[in-house]
Structure formats: C-alpha cells, structure tokens
Amino acid sequence: MSKQIFTLKSSRPLTHDTYEMVFSGDTSDITAAGQFINIELPERYLRRPISICDWTEDTCTILVRVAGEGTAEMVAMGVGTKFDVLSGLGNGFDPALCDGTPILLGGGIGLAPMYGLARRMIEAGTVPTVIAGFRTGADVLYKDEFEALGCKFYVATEDGTVGTKGYVTTAAAEHCPEGNYAFVCGPTPMLKAVDGLAELTDGQFSFEARMACGFGACVGCTTAVKGGYKRICKDGPILYKEELVW
The missing domain is CATH 3.40.50.80 (Nucleotide-binding domain of ferredoxin-NADP reductase (FNR) module)
Structure with a gap:
C-alpha cells in the first residue's frame, strides 16, 4: 500500500449512473486484479473504496457507480483533477x-x-x-x-x-x-x-463492505469466516469458497 496522487486522465459515461475514470500515476503497488484504491474527496470525512478495473505501469482505470453525493461529485470532476489515493489495497485474485x-x-x-x-x-x-x-x-x-x-x-x-x-x-x-x-x-x-x-x-x-480506513486498522469491516474472523479490506476483499460462512 502507498499514498499517491492520481490525476484524472479521462472520464466517460457507460450507463445512466456508471462512469469509467482513467487516472495517471504511480501504480507500482497494484499487483493483482481484485485489489482496490481508496480515494479522498474534498470535504468528505471518509475515503471511497473503489475496485480497480484495469491498470498499466502508469494508469489506473476504475468504474464508478453513482450511489450518493460523494460519487456524484467525483464523476463530475474534470480532466486534470488530482486525487489523494491509497493504492494497492487488498489481496486480489490468485x-x-x-x-x-x-x-x-x-x-x-x-x-x-x-x-x-x-x-x-x-x-x-x-x-x-x-x-x-x-x-x-x-x-x-x-x-x-x-x-x-x-x-x-x-x-x-x-x-x-x-x-x-x-x-x-x-x-x-x-x-x-x-x-x-x-x-x-x-x-x-x-x-x-x-x-x-x-x-x-x-x-x-x-466481498463488498463499508470501510473507514481501508487498510485494516479500524476493524470496521470484519466478517466471520470458518475458524474466526477476517477484515475485508486487509485480509480480503477476496475470500475463498472453503472458508465462507453465510
């Protein structure tokens, strides 16, 4: 995990409420599909955790569904806007x-x-x-x-x-x-x-979960698994079939 500044490179609507946003920046901490980034928004207390859709050495693509005021403000921001981002969070698929x-x-x-x-x-x-x-x-x-x-x-x-x-x-x-x-x-x-x-x-x-920190410190996204508990942000978001508890 690292703290980075990502710059919005392009943005386009995919449906009436979902947008593709491409950022430029240092993506060296992104190592596996299924990881996520946690984005700080102006005057918003909590960051927004968003799954990584794709990445290259210097770009990161996400898909954002407008679910509230924060994400609505986010997709309305123009090309060139800089975002404070926690990058390379979570374990990813294997x-x-x-x-x-x-x-x-x-x-x-x-x-x-x-x-x-x-x-x-x-x-x-x-x-x-x-x-x-x-x-x-x-x-x-x-x-x-x-x-x-x-x-x-x-x-x-x-x-x-x-x-x-x-x-x-x-x-x-x-x-x-x-x-x-x-x-x-x-x-x-x-x-x-x-x-x-x-x-x-x-x-x-x-797994999806409401997150505060996004890196395991607050224990707010803990979920039960066979044999104990896991934090979705740090130990996940990927869990394995044999450990699932419904």
Missing part, C-alpha cells in the same frame, strides 16, 4: 489456484475487477468465460471491451431485456458445464447464490 475451467461472474458494478483479471488470464494463455448480471438492458456495461479481449461473454438481466432472463446464476447454469472454478464479485446475496451452484467446484469471492 489465478494460479484455479484448478478447473475458469468462469468470471460479476453482478452490476461487480463486473469491474473481472476485466483486469480476464486480460491477464488471456495474456497467460487462458480464455475465461465471463457472465455478467444486471437489472435491465440499459445497465449493461463493458460488453464490447470483454469481447474485444476474446472472452466468451454472456449477460443475464432480471427483466430479460438482454440475454438470459434471470440472474448470474441462471446464466451460469445455462452456459457453463460442471467442473468450473469461479472468480466472483458482486453483492452478498449474489455471492451466496453462486456459492450454491452445482456447476461450481471451487472459487474466489470478492
């Missing part, structure tokens, strides 16, 4: 542990870290299947970007306006044979449902 066919499952904005993970898997010679879940077709994002990587990309929408009608689990049961190793990010009910999939043998799950 593709080396995948012992089956990899499927990447993202619910809504939870799809964001799957892009960086997919890109690195493909660079290593493995093409994953990506399944994304949204409320409606107007919420679908990053479809073109994943397909440009060469991924098999399937969409589920709750109202059936695009792709499979239903949830991520519905599309996974439809498109994935048994023997899958899953990398998952999304709201807790989705994570729990994915954990129960018969098609899933094992996996890594990225």
Whole structure:
C-alpha cells in the first residue's frame, strides 16, 4: 500500500449512473486484479473504496457507480483533477489456484475487477468465460471491451431485456458445464447464490463492505469466516469458497 496522487486522465459515461475514470500515476503497488484504491474527496470525512478495473505501469482505470453525493461529485470532476489515493489495497485474485475451467461472474458494478483479471488470464494463455448480471438492458456495461479481449461473454438481466432472463446464476447454469472454478464479485446475496451452484467446484469471492480506513486498522469491516474472523479490506476483499460462512 502507498499514498499517491492520481490525476484524472479521462472520464466517460457507460450507463445512466456508471462512469469509467482513467487516472495517471504511480501504480507500482497494484499487483493483482481484485485489489482496490481508496480515494479522498474534498470535504468528505471518509475515503471511497473503489475496485480497480484495469491498470498499466502508469494508469489506473476504475468504474464508478453513482450511489450518493460523494460519487456524484467525483464523476463530475474534470480532466486534470488530482486525487489523494491509497493504492494497492487488498489481496486480489490468485489465478494460479484455479484448478478447473475458469468462469468470471460479476453482478452490476461487480463486473469491474473481472476485466483486469480476464486480460491477464488471456495474456497467460487462458480464455475465461465471463457472465455478467444486471437489472435491465440499459445497465449493461463493458460488453464490447470483454469481447474485444476474446472472452466468451454472456449477460443475464432480471427483466430479460438482454440475454438470459434471470440472474448470474441462471446464466451460469445455462452456459457453463460442471467442473468450473469461479472468480466472483458482486453483492452478498449474489455471492451466496453462486456459492450454491452445482456447476461450481471451487472459487474466489470478492466481498463488498463499508470501510473507514481501508487498510485494516479500524476493524470496521470484519466478517466471520470458518475458524474466526477476517477484515475485508486487509485480509480480503477476496475470500475463498472453503472458508465462507453465510
């Protein structure tokens, strides 16, 4: 972890409430897909933890869903704005542990870290299947970007306006044979449902939590696991299937 100054390089809307923001800066502390950054906003007491979508040696891309006044102010800031950022937080996904066919499952904005993970898997010679879940077709994002990587990309929408009608689990049961190793990010009910999939043998799950510090000091995001407790910001956000407690 390090404290950095990131400069907004570009910003564009993806849907009515979700934006892609690209920053320039020192990304040397970012080592794995699934990590996050914690962004300080003017006159806001708590930083905003945001999953890293992708990164290069000198850029960091995030996807931001407007969920309140802070994120609304953030996406309205212009190119050239400088942000105080805690970079390289969390443990990230570990593709080396995948012992089956990899499927990447993202619910809504939870799809964001799957892009960086997919890109690195493909660079290593493995093409994953990506399944994304949204409320409606107007919420679908990053479809073109994943397909440009060469991924098999399937969409589920709750109202059936695009792709499979239903949830991520519905599309996974439809498109994935048994023997899958899953990398998952999304709201807790989705994570729990994915954990129960018969098609899933094992996996890594990225958890969301309200955070104050973002690096394990305040213990505010502690969650129960088998055998004890873990801090989502420091010991996670990636937890493993065998340790999950619902």
